[in-house]
């Protein structure tokens with residue numbers, strides 16, 4: 247059994263701006279080797295000082311995360327990114343176009359970087375992201391060093407989009423949770439590998455492949471769906487985003503006893519009226535659906551759903567990221 251610690255839940259916004267006292271407390275906790283969960287525009291992250299191996303080890307322990315799973319280092323400036331990774335012309339163009347924002351660049355690691363090997367799983371590459379959320383940026387600035395932050399959930403659970411989700415997974419296991427309200431995007435960042443050779447999309451997200459191709463002027467290879475846990479992205483485990491319930495994709499009806507996760511009202515009239523029902527977006531808007539996805543999966547779990555039928559979701563735009571996460575939720579459990 248791991249020893250429980252007392253978790254401070256702190257309101258991080260005051261009149262819509264990062265609260266200076268909360269941010270200073272978060273930065274000091276990170277520098278002292280503590281664990282601080284914080285909002286980003288995608289999902290809540292569980293932060294640790296990327297340069298302190300002991301802090302990163304605590305983070306793996308708090309999440310119950312399999313080791314050798316590389317973490318994203320979050321930075322607050324382009325200069326900080328360049329101190330830790332080698333951005334080629336393509337990576338620099340993507341950073342200029344989409345940072346701060348929901349895009350992670352996997353680039354060769356800078357030789358002088360003080361990010362610890364535990365954070366990068368000993369790889370010669372590093373995942374870098376400059377988040378757009380004001381609380382995240384202020385916290386990283388206050389820490390004064392790169393902050394590794396996987397999603398702030400227990401390993402294998404769905405990602406948290408509210409501070410309440412974080413508390414239900416990590417209360418007693420982390421030092422501090424900064425509450426910045428619900429996260430606007432709702433699914434994790436797009437990840438693109440900018441290593442020598444072709445660019446490769448490792449995880450779809452709110453920054454779309456076509457938009458990135460227009461910026462770099464070359465094709466970006468699709469995610470390797472045949473081998474989702476290919477060596478280049480060892481963290482993209484097949485069943486990473488699992489709720490407790492079984493998930494049935496592209497369903498055309500809700501069966502008796504089955505909860506329904508709808509999109510655009512497609513299954514409203516074809517379901518068991520005695521079972522839970524939630525429409526991710528009655529107006530069939532993928533952006534709205536992404537923002538509500540993980541909270542909906544948690545709610546259906548809490549309602550005791552044993553199985554969830556998911557309506558067809560378009561395989562375009564942010565629908566691609568939603569389908570990717572639901573596909574992992576539906577994958578056979580290891």
Ligand code: TXA
Nearest residue numbers: 288291316317371372373396397434435478479481482
């Ligand atoms: O939106 C997000 O990206 C959130 C917020 C908190 O920023 N973070 C997040 O982190 O989703 P995490 O740890 O749950 O997912 C990071 C993914 C992992 O699947 C990992 O394999 C991949 O990024 N990754 C990190 N560094 C990598 C590297 N050097 N090479 C390949 N994949 C890498």
Ligand code: MG
Nearest residue numbers: 396397405434
């Ligand atoms: Mg995660």
